[in-house]
Structures are given as structure tokens and as C-alpha cells.
Amino acid sequence: MIDQTTIVPAHRLVQRFPQWVAADERPGYSGFLVNPEHLVEIVRSLRDEMGYDYLSSITGVDYLPEGKLEVVYHFYKTTGGSGLNLKVQVSRKEAVVPSLVPLYSGANFQEREIWDLLGIHFVGHPDLRRILTWEGFHGHPLRKDWKEPFFEEETKPFKSRWPEGQVQRIEDKNPFKDNLQYPNEFDPETWIPHSEELLYSGLKKIKKTDDLHTDQVIINLGPQHPSTHGVFRMVVVMDGETIVDLRPVMGYLHRNHEKIAERNTFLQNMPFTDRLDYICSMSNNFGYALAVEKLMGVKPPERAEYIRVIMAELTRVMNHFIAVGFLLNDLGAFFTPVLYALEERELILDVFEEVSGSRMMCNYFRFGGLARDFPEGSEEKMRRLVFDRLPRKIDEMDEFLTKNDIILGRCEGVGVITAEQAIANSASGPVLRASGVPYDLRRADPYSIYDRFDFDVAVRFHGDIYDRYLVRMDEMRQSVRILQQAVRDLPKGPIMSGKPQYQVRVPAGESYGRVEGPKGELGFYVISTGKPNPWRYHVRAPSLINLTSLADMSRNEKIADVVTILGSIDIVLGEVDR
Amino acid sequence: MGSKEIHLPGYDVPAEMQGQVAITTLDKIYNWSRKNSIWPMMFGLACCAIEMIGAAASRYDISRFGMEVMRPSPRQSDLMIVSGTVTKKMIPQIVRLYNQMPEPRYVIAMGACASGGGPFKEGYTVVSGVDKFIPVDVYIPGCPPTPQALIHGFLALMKKIERESIKEVAWYKKGESEPVPVPVLGPDLMDLRKFELIREVTHRVSEVEENFNPEKPEVEG
Numbered sequence: 001m002i003d004q005t006t007i008v009p010a011h012r013l014v015q016r017f018p019q020w021v022a023a024d025e026r027p028g029y030s031g032f033l034v035n036p037e038h039l040v041e042i043v044r045s046l047r048d049e050m051g052y053d054y055l056s057s058i059t060g061v062d063y064l065p066e067g068k069l070e071v072v073y074h075f076y077k078t079t080g081g082s083g084l085n086l087k088v089q090v091s092r093k094e095a096v097v098p099s100l101v102p103l104y105s106g107a108n109f110q111e112r113e114i115w116d117l118l119g120i121h122f123v124g125h126p127d128l129r130r131i132l133t134w135e136g137f138h139g140h141p142l143r144k145d146w147k148e149p150f151f152e153e154e155t156k157p158f159k160s161r162w163p164e165g166q167v168q169r170i171e172d173k174n175p176f177k178d179n180l181q182y183p184n185e186f187d188p189e190t191w192i193p194h195s196e197e198l199l200y201s202g203l204k205k206i207k208k209t210d211d212l213h214t215d216q217v218i219i220n221l222g223p224q225h226p227s228t229h230g231v232f233r234m235v236v237v238m239d240g241e242t243i244v245d246l247r248p249v250m251g252y253l254h255r256n257h258e259k260i261a262e263r264n265t266f267l268q269n270m271p272f273t274d275r276l277d278y279i280c281s282m283s284n285n286f287g288y289a290l291a292v293e294k295l296m297g298v299k300p301p302e303r304a305e306y307i308r309v310i311m312a313e314l315t316r317v318m319n320h321f322i323a324v325g326f327l328l329n330d331l332g333a334f335f336t337p338v339l340y341a342l343e344e345r346e347l348i349l350d351v352f353e354e355v356s357g358s359r360m361m362c363n364y365f366r367f368g369g370l371a372r373d374f375p376e377g378s379e380e381k382m383r384r385l386v387f388d389r390l391p392r393k394i395d396e397m398d399e400f401l402t403k404n405d406i407i408l409g410r411c412e413g414v415g416v417i418t419a420e421q422a423i424a425n426s427a428s429g430p431v432l433r434a435s436g437v438p439y440d441l442r443r444a445d446p447y448s449i450y451d452r453f454d455f456d457v458a459v460r461f462h463g464d465i466y467d468r469y470l471v472r473m474d475e476m477r478q479s480v481r482i483l484q485q486a487v488r489d490l491p492k493g494p495i496m497s498g499k500p501q502y503q504v505r506v507p508a509g510e511s512y513g514r515v516e517g518p519k520g521e522l523g524f525y526v527i528s529t530g531k532p533n534p535w536r537y538h539v540r541a542p543s544l545i546n547l548t549s550l551a552d553m554s555r556n557e558k559i560a561d562v563v564t565i566l567g568s569i570d571i572v573l574g575e576v577d578r
Numbered sequence: 579m580g581s582k583e584i585h586l587p588g589y590d591v592p593a594e595m596q597g598q599v600a601i602t603t604l605d606k607i608y609n610w611s612r613k614n615s616i617w618p619m620m621f622g623l624a625c626c627a628i629e630m631i632g633a634a635a636s637r638y639d640i641s642r643f644g645m646e647v648m649r650p651s652p653r654q655s656d657l658m659i660v661s662g663t664v665t666k667k668m669i670p671q672i673v674r675l676y677n678q679m680p681e682p683r684y685v686i687a688m689g690a691c692a693s694g695g696g697p698f699k700e701g702y703t704v705v706s707g708v709d710k711f712i713p714v715d716v717y718i719p720g721c722p723p724t725p726q727a728l729i730h731g732f733l734a735l736m737k738k739i740e741r742e743s744i745k746e747v748a749w750y751k752k753g754e755s756e757p758v759p760v761p762v763l764g765p766d767l768m769d770l771r772k773f774e775l776i777r778e779v780t781h782r783v784s785e786v787e788e789n790f791n792p793e794k795p796e797v798e799g
Contacts, residue, residue: 134667136765137766138766152700178706179706182779183765186780188776193762193764230623231622255701255703278624346632346637
């Protein structure tokens with residue numbers, strides 16, 4: 001089926017490069033297959049001549065039966081509209097693809113991730129190190145012939161767990177009785193540990209011209225540090241108190257979401273998406289449901305669409321409350337604003353708990369609808385929340401914080417990123433919109449029923465911490481506007497199209513579903529082969545890609561501001577590392 | 579604050595001094611003061627950390643139990659709440675943090691992941707429970723456990739502290755306590771105590787492959 005890819009630029013691309021570009025004609029696929037040698041040239045023309053300035057996602061796929069590895073690129077225009085995807089195929093033995101980092105700096109972490117997990121080498125990448133696992137890790141885990149230590153079977157449901165009266169524990173089969181495996185003939189005594197030399201040697205230093213003989217110091221913040229919002233590490237080079245260079249180090253919460261998901265059935269992945277960005281489980285459900293529904297060709301009924309929007313917007317309000325609260329934490333207003341923010345979170349979580357049965361991990365969306373309808377009294381509670389409580393509390397927060405002298409002093413003009421940089425870094429969500437790019441998927445590429453609601457895209461123009469804060473405040477107000485309309489118009493009716501199914505039938509093909517999550521563009525790239533399990537499942541994590549901008553924002557700022565800049569990007573490590 | 583809480587039965591206190599004087603044992607007052615001032619480490623790993631923050635916020639408010647003083651430094655904390663999935667990349671740091679905590683120290687494994695790997699157990703970089711490396715005092719089930727469940731876990735820990743005796747506790751014994759060896763990251767996570775086993779297994783596997791007889795089909799799973 002044809003999804004976002006339009007035909008117009010398509011034939012232009014084929015006309016322009018007839019020898020190097022061919023339409024992808026596999027059933028269920030769209031986009032173009034591109035010759036790897038000429039990728040950079042084609043992409044440059046795509047960016048500069050056709051206006052595809054935004055590289056949304058890069059991911060790799062291992063087509064083991066064909067002996068090929070494929071890199072999939074999703075391009076969009078920041079002016080809105082549908083996208084274009086390019087694919088590059090290389091053989092599994094010599095997986096070498098030119099890097100796109102010189103054209104789109106946002107490709108940096110994503111290419112490193114593909115190198116780490118699939119072993120595709122990107123020529124011209126400035127810093128091709130492992131990102132989620134560690135240097136020295138054995139193998140590339142997302143390759144289909146790579147088996148994890150607790151490997152049971154290729155796909156779930158595992159027969160060993162089938163009720164035959166015999167329970168087998170995977171630990172008992174592993175020679176170490178643990179989740180461990182080593183290469184053959186590996187000897188720990190003679191093994192030399194990998195140092196972090198590559199990490200440190202890549203850091204920039206400045207040449208000093210003054211007479212003071214001062215050293216530039218390297219400091220590690222994290223992985224256990226109260227400012228990092230989880231297990232995140234920043235390596236900074238400092239000259240006095242000023243940041244010369246910064247490198248984020250992640251992977252401390254890499255829990256193999258994608259590998260597990262490729263063994264799972266389609267529906268089994270739904271609860272795993274909750275645990276990506278664990279503050280906004282409903283939006284994650286939304287993105288995944290959209291991606292699979294696109295493949296299945298089903299549409300949820302009206303009521304379900306409205307409830308989905310309500311849940312997604314409530315999540316956004318909650319996330320921004322927490323983001324603002326913790327930003328203040330980072331600024332030194334230790335835990336008082338957060339307590340106000342968490343008060344609202346509890347009220348929103350009450351609604352989630354009522355409708356889904358769980359506070360945080362809602363697992364509420366299904367393909368073609370929702371798990372269950374509202375219980376009695378829930379609607380009334382929600383009405384009170386969106387018409388009375390939330391607007392009042394947003395105003396209260398605004399009154400306390402927005403004109404505060406300390407906030408103005410520490411946030412205005414700090415951590416600036418320009419619109420051009422933000423687009424090149426593939427930033428999304430509030431980070432992008434605070435730099436003056438009014439790119440909101442709910443408007444730019446509407447999904448679900450967002451085209452029916454009246455709301456404004458929040459945008460600010462300075463690209464500093466203060467504007468990122470303001471964009472979040474504005475977005476909360478707009479979300480409340482959407483919520484009020486959705487709650488007012490909520491129709492009666494079924495919440496599931498067709499019969500609820502445990503095992504869904506997903507036709508073969510690829511699909512990229514993306515939603516405007518609270519942190520930015522959350523995309524799910526799913527490939528089905530017609531079997532009960534996805535062949536490839538990739539998450540375009542906004543938190544990870546927004547972190548590309550962290551170094552640009554932090555250079556020449558003070559060390560104390562780095563903490564605040566990180567807080568203003570608003571990351572969740574579950575999504576960064578997956 | 580109740581002198582009743584620590585007062586031992588069988589000792590009469592004059593009526594005018596009741597509520598002000600309590601007769602008790604050293605153990606009891608020592609444990610009573612310790613259990614009501616547990617300082618957790620401000621240390622969040624994953625999803626459970628958000629519920630831990632929720633438990634510290636106004637609705638659940640763990641300061642009712644004297645636990646609201648969260649310290650980012652292990653040197654100042656009594657309790658490590660392992661709140662989330664423990665990965666192989668993170669466990670060396672967790673062990674190091676544990677070693678840096680002064681005794682008496684306690685560990686709560688919060689949630690399914692910290693207790694045994696949870697939904698991510700099959701993952702290649704997930705440690706099947708933090709208790710593979712450091713001793714755990716209380717396990718809290720749930721994914722994530724609700725703040726109520728976490729508070730229940732705290733109460734369980736308090737009960738555990740109540741039962742300890744100065745005469746027996748490890749931290750008043752002679753000599754220093756042994757630190758837990760910090761695991762290292764090689765091709766996979768390596769516990770320093772298990773080098774022998776690793777070598778034995780990796781060499782055995784390769785011998786089996788060398789002597790592999792193609793006529794005999796390999797039995798799977």
C-alpha cells in the first residue's frame with residue numbers, strides 16, 4: 001500500500017538520476033532504491049533542490065534470506081506534507097554505506113546505532129563508535145543470525161512455555177546459568193580491556209592565547225548524577241568553568257527493545273512501547289498502533305479516535321508539567337515546583353488508571369481501537385479536569401514561574417540553537433519549535449483526527465532555554481484547548497473496529513507511523529512479512545535525536561548551565577537507549 | 579513520637595512521668611532511631627524511578643516515615659533503591675555505588691526488572707536481577723510498583739531493621755567488610771569471581787565444535 005510517499009517528487013528523482021534510482025517495487029513497500037555509491041549526491045539534490053530538509057529517521061534492516069542489509073532513510077519537509085523514503089542495499093559481507101552526517105548532522109547518533117546493532121559501516125562518519133552497547137561487545141545484536149544468551153526460539157509464542165506440564169527455565173540451559181555468552185576460546189586472563197580512549201581523544205580542545213597557564217579539564221557527569229534525569233553520562237571538556245566540548249554517552253538503559261520486539265507478536269509489543277518513554281505511555285501506544293494500522297488498513301471507530309486524542313493530549317499536558325517542574329529542579333528550585341507538577345500528574349494518572357487499569361504502563365491502545373471503554377464516572381472526572389482544574393493550574397504555574405527573575409536570568413539567551421542547526425540536527429518537538437520552526441506533525445502531516453480540532457502550533461524564536469520553557473507552557477494551553485473540544489464532542493459508539501483479536505493478521509510490507517509525542521516526533525518503522533511477528537521494528541526516538549543538539553547548545557556555556565540545558569531538552573532515558 | 583513505641587512492658591513508670599520516660603534496651607532504641615531516619619540514595623534507573631518520585635511527592639509523601647531526605651551521594655545514604663532495569667553497562671557503576679555506601683546499608687530491588695530481569699529479562703544486555711551482584715533486602719513486585727507498594731516495601735525494611743541486634747550486626751565486627759568485586763565489561767559482562775568458569779566453558783564449547791560429527795544431527799532446544 002502507498003502511504004506518505006507522494007508521486008510528484010518521485011518521478012522527478014527518477015528523471016534526475018535514472019541510472020542510480022529505482023522505485024521500490026516490492027509488494028507493500030514504497031520509496032526508492034538508491035545506489036550506495038551515489039547516495040550522497042542524490043540526497044544533496046533532494047535537500048537542496050527538492051526541499052527535503054528534514055531527515056526524520058535512519059534505520060537498518062537485515063534481510064537475511066536475501067543476504068542483504070538495507071538502510072532506510074525517511075525524509076520530510078519542514079514546511080509540512082508527506083515524506084519520501086530512500087533505501088540503500090548492501091551485501092551482508094561488505095556492509096559499507098556513505099555517511100550522511102556531512103549533510104544532516106542529525107544522522108550522527110542514528111548511524112552510530114546502526115553500526116552498533118547491525119554492523120553497517122558508515123564511511124565518512126566523524127565518530128563511528130558503539131553507542132548503545134560498549135566497545136568490545138561481541139557481535140552486532142540486531143543481525144538476524146546473532147543469538148542472545150537467553151535465546152529460546154526465533155519467534156514467540158515459545159513452545160517451551162506452552163502448557164505441556166513441563167516448565168523449562170532458560171537459565172538452566174545456559175552454561176553460566178545466567179544471561180551471558182562469550183566467543184569461543186575466549187580467555188578472560190589474557191583479555192585486554194578496551195579503554196575509552198576513542199571517546200576522550202575525539203574531544204575538542206581550544207588553543208589558548210593568553211599568558212595564564214591553565215589546563216583544560218575533562219569531567220564526567222553521570223551516569224549516576226542527579227541532573228541527568230536517569231542514567232546518562234556527559235563527558236565535558238572545560239576551560240575554567242566554560243564548556244569547550246561535550247559528548248553524551250548513552251546505553252546505560254539499553255534493554256534491547258527492538259530485538260525483543262522482533263521475537264514478539266505484533267500485539268505483544270504494545271506493552272513494551274509503554275516502557276519506551278515511560279512518562280508518556282499513551283503517546284507511545286498511539287504511534288505503534290498507527291504504524292501497524294497503516295499496514296493492516298484498518299481504521300478505529302469515531303469514539304476510539306476521540307479517546308485516543310484525549311489520552312495523547314492528557315499525556316502531553318502531564319509530560320510538560322513534569323518537564324517544567326524538573327527544569328526548575330535543575331535550576332536549583334529544588335523539588336518545590338516539581339511537587340506542584342506532580343500533583344497534576346497524579347490527577348491525570350487517576351484518569352489513566354480508571355480507563356486502563358494501570359497508572360503508568362497503560363497498554364491501552366489496540367490495532368483498530370482501544371482495549372476498553374471508559375468506566376462510569378470517568379468522563380465526568382475528565383470534564384472537571386480539562387475545563388476547570390488544568391487551565392487553572394497552568395495559569396498558576398505560569399504566574400509563579402514565567403516572570404521570575406532568576407528564571408529569566410538563567411534561561412534567556414542560554415543554550416541557543418538556531419533554526420538551521422535544529423533542522424540539520426533533526427531536532428523535533430519543543431526543541432525545534434522553540435527555534436522558530438513551526439513544525440508540528442499534528443498540523444504538518446495530520447494523523448488520526450487532529451485536522452478536526454482548532455488549535456495553534458506553539459512556536460518561539462530565540463531557541464534558548466527560556467523559549468523551550470515557553471513553548472511547553474503554550475503547548476499545554478493548546479492541548480487543553482484540544483481536550484476541551486474532544487471531551488465536548490466525544491461521540492457514543494463502539495471503541496473497536498471488528499472483533500478484538502489476540503493475534504492480528506498483518507499483510508506484508510513496510511510502514512512508518514509517526515506521531516507528535518510530547519518530546520517530539522515519535523516514529524515507528526515496522527516491517528511485516530505476513531507472519532505473526534514483525535520482521536523489523538524500529539523506534540525513531542525523539543529523545544535520542546534531540547540529544548544531538550546538546551553539544552551545540554552547550555559549547556561556550558558554563559558548567560552549571562549544562563544541567564539546565566539538558567533539562568530543557570527533556571529526555572527520558574528509556575527512550576534514548578531503548 | 580511515642581515513648582510507648584519503645585517502652586518495654588513490665589517496667590512501671592510513675593504516672594507523672596509517663597510519656598516522658600521510657601525504659602528500653604539499647605538495641606531497641608538504636609533500631610528505632612535508625613528505622614525512622616532511612617535516607618535513600620537519589621538514584622533512578624528507569625520507569626520505577628518515576629514512581630519513586632511519585633512516592634516522594636505530596637500524595638504519598640514518604641517523609642511520613644522519615645525517608646524524604648534523598649541524597650545524591652552514596653556516602654550519605656543508607657538505602658539504595660534499585661529502581662529499574664539493571665543493564666550490563668550500568669552494573670559496574672551500581673556495584674561501585676554500593677561499595678561506596680557506608681554501613682549499615684540496605685538495598686531494595688524495586689520492580690520486576692531489578693528483582694529478576696522483568697519483561698526485559700531475555701534481552702542481551704539485561705542483568706537478571708541486581709541480586710546477582712549485590713545483596714538485596716527487600717524485593718518489591720510490580721511493573722512498576724505503585725507508590726503504595728513501594729511504601730509497603732519500606733515498611734517491610736523497617737521491620738527488618740527492628741529485628742537487628744548490635745551484638746550481631748556485621749558492621750560492628752572486627753576488621754573491614756569485603757567490597758563486592760566490580761564486574762568488568764568484556765565481550766560480555768564478566769564477574770571477576772567467575773574467570774575460571776568462563777575459560778572452562780568457552781574452551782569446552784570450541785572443543786565440541788572441533789570434534790563435531792556431522793552424521794549425528796544436533797539436537798535442538
